[in-house]
Amino acid sequence: MREAADFLIQAASSGQRIVVLCHRNADPDAVASAVVLAEAMAGLGGRVKAAAADDLAAISEAVLNSFSRKIGVNPELDFDLAIFVDTSSFGHLGEFGQKLKDSGIPFAVIDHHKPVEEMRQLAKFYYVREDITSESELIYRILTEMGVKLTPDQASLLLVGVISDTGHFRFANPDTFAVVEGLLKAGADYNRALDLLKPPDDLxxxxxxxxxxxxxxxxxxxxxxxxxxxxxxxxxxxxxxxxxxxxxxxxxxxxxxxxxxxxxxxxxxxxxxxxxxxxxxxxxxxxxxxxxxxxxxxxxxxxxxxxxxxxxxxxxxxxxxxxxxxx
Known part of the structure; x- marks a missing residue:
């Protein structure tokens, strides 16, 4: 965890153009992780923006709109470093992933899915914790290690990600609830998070x-x-x-x-x-x-x-x- 925190602090202060990138059809956990990590690194002086490959799930767009956030889709390949979140391989980025791979732009992986050895070999930095139940939980832990203080909106976004990816805590473990406690102390609005994740009652x-x-x-x-x-x-x-x-x-x-x-x-x-x-x-x-x-x-x-x-x-x-x- 400390190694991941140090890598992100160094990247933020390097002057590089950085994209925090999540997978296609990005779910709430993915977009929350990308947006909050990008904002935290920008707060440390980094030239950082969040993006997703191909498209966002409809519920993710609704979540971001609720917090007046936006995330780019298929950004121009004019950045110096990509940081993959909630994304274990180029394949999860669709056609954009192949373009990024062919470009040779360096990338880092910070993920909570099953490790992919090819990515471990190619990445500039690789940190995967499959035991952690959501990417938002992983990002919260790393940002805490970095000494970042979340805003209430950022904490709420990450809480949405945790609830979403754990299936409303069906797949949670004791460490998950410790993170939820931290997010609530940072000002996360639990009821708002639940309301945002209600399935759309459309025909x-x-x-x-x-x-x-x-x-x-x-x-x-x-x-x-x-x-x-x-x-x-x-x-x-x-x-x-x-x-x-x-x-x-x-x-x-x-x-x-x-x-x-x-x-x-x-x-x-x-x-x-x-x-x-x-x-x-x-x-x-x-x-x-x-x-x-x-x-x-x-x-x-x-x-x-x-x-x-x-x-x-x-x-x-x-x-x-x-x-x-x-x-």
Whole structure:
């Protein structure tokens, strides 16, 4: 932690142009981490801005608007250093990631997902803590080590990130709540954070959830309930919904023009009993299907080339192998 703090302090004082960059379709945890870290480094005299690859999730735009914050998308490659947050590989940056990789611009990784050895080898600085439940929690700890005092809005933004990425604390641990206490002491507004994370009660989302339920396909593997469904939007929300109504693990995906994307969610009990790590599974699927994947033990995603049906068959094979060993 101290090493990460020292690296960021030095970078802020170096005079370099720095972009704190998060993954495509950036979620609240990603944008909160990027914005607050960029502001903190700018407060130390750095030439720093926050950015995301490709696009932001709708809920992330709403969160940032609530705090009168903005974040750039696909910034010009005119900076001297990129700092990846909530982003474990170039693949999570989409087409922009390939452009950045080809540019040769130095980059650092500060992340809480499963480590990626290629990135460790290429990065100017690499700090990954998979045991930490959200990127916002990791950024809070590092900023505390740096001696940065958060504003109430910054603390609230990070609290939104923590709540979001822990599934409203379903995946939290004791250290998570210690960070929440620190954020509240810094002025974070807990009720405001909860209100911002309420799912939009719009017709399109309700229809999507009903479609996902109606299209669901149930398979039993060693007594476990595995559910698949296809949907063109809200895939992560739909997978989470299927777990909440009874699935041990759910995968919701779509395909278009020979490419697919799949989001997976698993219940905490299932993860504890089986040792399954969805992030590892999605990373392997990404390699098999010429794409990229990763994430947490209980929430992960993958994109690649091929059909959703092909991916489903491979997921079943992987689960059969894993669950037979777990029994």
């Amino acid at each position: 399109s989302r309700r229809v999507a959830m009903l479609k996902a339920a109606g299209r669901s396909e149930l398979q039993r593997i060693n007594g476990r309930l595995i559910v698949f469904s296809d949907l063109g939007s809200f895939e992560g929300d739909a997978a989470g919904m299927l777990v909440r109504i009874g699935a041990d693990v759910a995968f919701v995906g779509s395909e278009e023009k020979g490419e697919f994307r799949v989001s997976g969610r698993a219940s905490p009990e299932f993860l504890k009993e089986t040792g399954l790590h969805l992030g590892e599974m999605m990373e392997e699927l990404g390699k098999q299907f010429n794409g990229s994947g990763g994430g947490h033990a209980g929430a992960a995603s993958v994109t690649g080339k091929g059909s959703f049906e092909e991916v489903k068959k491979q997921i079943v094979k992987m689960l059969q192998k894993k669950l037979v060993k777990a029994e």
